[in-house]
Amino acid sequence: MHTINPFPGEGPVSGNECGLNPIVDFLLQEKLLAPKQVEYATRVRTKLETPRPLLEVLKELKLIADDQIKKAVKDSRISMCIGNILVELGYIKPDDLQRALDIQAADNNSRKIGEILLEHRLIDEQVLIEVLSLQMGFPEVEPEFTEIDQALFAKAPAKWYESHDVIPIQKQADGVLIAFVDPLDGKDLEAVKQIFGDKFVPAIARRNAIKRAVGMCQSGDLKKDLAASDENSIIRLADEILLAAVERDTSDIHLEPLKNNMRVRFRQDGVLIHFQDFPAEIMPALTNRIKVLCEVDITEKRRHQGGRFCFDYPGGQIDLRVSFYVTVHGEKIVMRLLNRKGVLLDIDDISLSRRIRERFKEDALYVPSGVIIITGPTGSGKTTTVYGCINHINNPQTSIITAEEPVEYVIDGIAQCSINPKINLTFEETLRHIVRQDPDVIVIGEIRDKFSAEVAVQAALTGHKVLTTFHTEDSIGGIVRLLNMDIEAFLISSTVVSILAQRLLRKICPHCVKDYKPTPADLQRIGFSPNDIPGAQFRKGQGCARCQYTGYRGRVGVFELLVLDEQVRDAIIEQKTSQDIRRISIESTGLVTLLEDGLVKAAAGLTTIDEVLRSLPRLQKPRPLPELQRLLEG
Numbered sequence: 293m294h295t296i297n298p299f300p301g302e303g304p305v306s307g308n309e310c311g312l313n314p315i316v317d318f319l320l321q322e323k324l325l326a327p328k329q330v331e332y333a334t335r336v337r338t339k340l341e342t343p344r345p346l347l348e349v350l351k352e353l354k355l356i357a358d359d360q361i362k363k364a365v366k367d368s369r370i371s372m373c374i375g376n377i378l379v380e381l382g383y384i385k386p387d388d389l390q391r392a393l394d395i396q397a398a399d400n401n402s403r404k405i406g407e408i409l410l411e412h413r414l415i416d417e418q419v420l421i422e423v424l425s426l427q428m429g430f431p432e433v434e435p436e437f438t439e440i441d442q443a444l445f446a447k448a449p450a451k452w453y454e455s456h457d458v459i460p461i462q463k464q465a466d467g468v469l470i471a472f473v474d475p476l477d478g479k480d481l482e483a484v485k486q487i488f489g490d491k492f493v494p495a496i497a498r499r500n501a502i503k504r505a506v507g508m509c510q511s512g513d514l515k516k517d518l519a520a521s522d523e524n525s526i527i528r529l530a531d532e533i534l535l536a537a538v539e540r541d542t543s544d545i546h547l548e549p550l551k552n553n554m555r556v557r558f559r560q561d562g563v564l565i566h567f568q569d570f571p572a573e574i575m576p577a578l579t580n581r582i583k584v585l586c587e588v589d590i591t592e593k594r595r596h597q598g599g600r601f602c603f604d605y606p607g608g609q610i611d612l613r614v615s616f617y618v619t620v621h622g623e624k625i626v627m628r629l630l631n632r633k634g635v636l637l638d639i640d641d642i643s644l645s646r647r648i649r650e651r652f653k654e655d656a657l658y659v660p661s662g663v664i665i666i667t668g669p670t671g672s673g674k675t676t677t678v679y680g681c682i683n684h685i686n687n688p689q690t691s692i693i694t695a696e697e698p699v700e701y702v703i704d705g706i707a708q709c710s711i712n713p714k715i716n717l718t719f720e721e722t723l724r725h726i727v728r729q730d731p732d733v734i735v736i737g738e739i740r741d742k743f744s745a746e747v748a749v750q751a752a753l754t755g756h757k758v759l760t761t762f763h764t765e766d767s768i769g770g771i772v773r774l775l776n777m778d779i780e781a782f783l784i785s786s787t788v789v790s791i792l793a794q795r796l797l798r799k800i801c802p803h804c805v806k807d808y809k810p811t812p813a814d815l816q817r818i819g820f821s822p823n824d825i826p827g828a829q830f831r832k833g834q835g836c837a838r839c840q841y842t843g844y845r846g847r848v849g850v851f852e853l854l855v856l857d858e859q860v861r862d863a864i865i866e867q868k869t870s871q872d873i874r875r876i877s878i879e880s881t882g883l884v885t886l887l888e889d890g891l892v893k894a895a896a897g898l899t900t901i902d903e904v905l906r907s908l909p910r911l912q913k914p915r916p917l918p919e920l921q922r923l924l925e926g
């Protein structure tokens with residue numbers, strides 16, 4: 293065995309069965325490298341100023357290519373120590389590996405090195421997956437319950453899955469596709485060979501994803517002899533679904549009874565994505581379970597119902613608002629995940645362009661009184677922005693009070709009221725009392741009728757700052773709707789300070805992003821000519837396991853800020869048409885439309901032209917990119 297220390301002078305790492313340069317050793321053994329070449333690379337390496345892993349040096353000297361390494365490792369299905377590979381590739385320090393080995397020894401070698409490295413945060417799981425997939429050539433998969441061949445799964449006993457981080461997925465032409473947490477682990481490889489034979493294709497998946505898929509398959513086993521009466525398996529299934537939703541940062545869970553099965557879908561980044569299908573027989577028991585959690589009437593199956601519950605899971609808890617809706621195939625359940633982690637943002641962090649952000653703060657948020665309206669359709673991120681505003685202006689000298697339906701995030705230091713019509717705590721009742729609480733800032737969850745609009749306007753007239761949301765397409769639409777609610781034009785023009793319209797567009801997945809050159813037809817669809825887009829860097833996601841092959845991951849806000857000036861106020865008083873108000877706003881206030889802001893973000897490679905076209909109103913031709921960039925970023 294060759295023992296070439298990758299970091300001379302740091303002492304050998306002991307205590308595990310494979311060499312210090314497992315990949316190099318393996319390549320020597322496979323005769324893909326000659327000992328002479330390795331010696332040469334080692335000499336070159338000692339002359340380097342900053343120490344570099346030997347394998348890197350070999351690659352740089354063109355003695356071995358990435359593809360050769362990948363193919364050799366993948367085809368051989370040999371076992372190697374992931375710890376030493378990570379050191380060899382320069383991802384962890386020899387000291388860190390030694391620490392993990394010590395922990396392993398103290399545990400009587402009951403746990404794997406990869407597991408210990410992850411648990412002690414010596415390496416990030418994503419990095420580990422990247423090393424194994426990109427550097428070693430193992431495909432990365434997301435084991436989906438529906439794709440798993442249940443007959444294959446049943447080949448191994450339930451206990452077997454407890455001691456191996458593995459799940460078989462399906463038969464392929466070149467063998468059974470098997471997902472591993474660590475496809476180089478000797479014990480797991482051996483165990484797989486014994487059950488599924490020598491011919492298999494190793495792939496890599498996240499530990500949680502494998503555990504969850506195993507859990508699903510096992511509750512799947514149970515549901516055959518279901519066993520709607522088997523309460524424990526139903527409880528476990530409900531937990532599995534909720535946990536999967538939390539992990540994927542889902543905003544809504546849909547449980548839908550169809551003719552022949554039950555479909556589960558998750559809304560992620562604003563788009564419904566199919567999660568899994570289950571036999572239809574499981575739906576009544578699952579519905580009962582969720583009704584019990586919500587404490588609603590489980591015998592009522594013919595009327596719509598609503599409820600809430602709090603789901604505790606390892607690592608946190610989350611509030612869910614649930615709606616039971618009666619359909620011809622039974623009750624459809626939609627659960628909204630309310631206080632998702634990381635959603636309370638500051639106004640500085642919601643992807644407002646620099647100049648828009650400064651103007652919104654200076655000319656709206658910091659103005660002592662007046663109405664500020666955030667507008668957009670459901671799911672456009674209005675609530676997040678309102679909370680971002682509250683968070684930004686919350687301080688010990690300011691009294692902030694809210695009327696929300698319901699409170700979605702609790703913020704320390706402000707008085708939040710959750711409307712609850714069931715006990716007659718209505719919106720009207722609450723708004724009547726709110727001004728008597730001596731507030732500086734009043735947050736009205738939503739303007740939805742003449743009454744709430746009047747309360748907002750009156751509060752602003754008496755010197756309060758009012759923050760609220762509205763359900764309209766764009767900023768000018770907000771003004772028009774207030775006029776249509778029979779609010780006097782002069783009251784609107786003298787109290788409304790600013791309207792911020794917004795949308796959320798899906799962000800391109802950073803793991804599979806590629807440059808993209810729009811066709812002339814694409815440009816025509818968005819209203820640009822080739823001369824309008826100097827320096828634009830359009831991109832697209834190719835689709836990968838980490839974005840569930842959608843090409844998108846996460847979301848980015850797109851905004852249109854209207855700050856009312858003299859000209860716009862006059863136009864409102866004169867009750868001009870929305871086209872006129874829009875034109876005046878663009879000319880006199882520097883308004884950049886939703887479409888324009890979206891296009892600037894697409895040209896910066898944050899989102900795609902398709903997303904812009906799918907989500908933003910196209911009311912007029914956008915101005916050329918350089919002009920927009922100047923207006924937005926300055």
Ligand SMILES: [Zn+2]
Pocket residue numbers: 801802803804805833834835836837838839840841843844
């Ligand atoms: Zn991707």
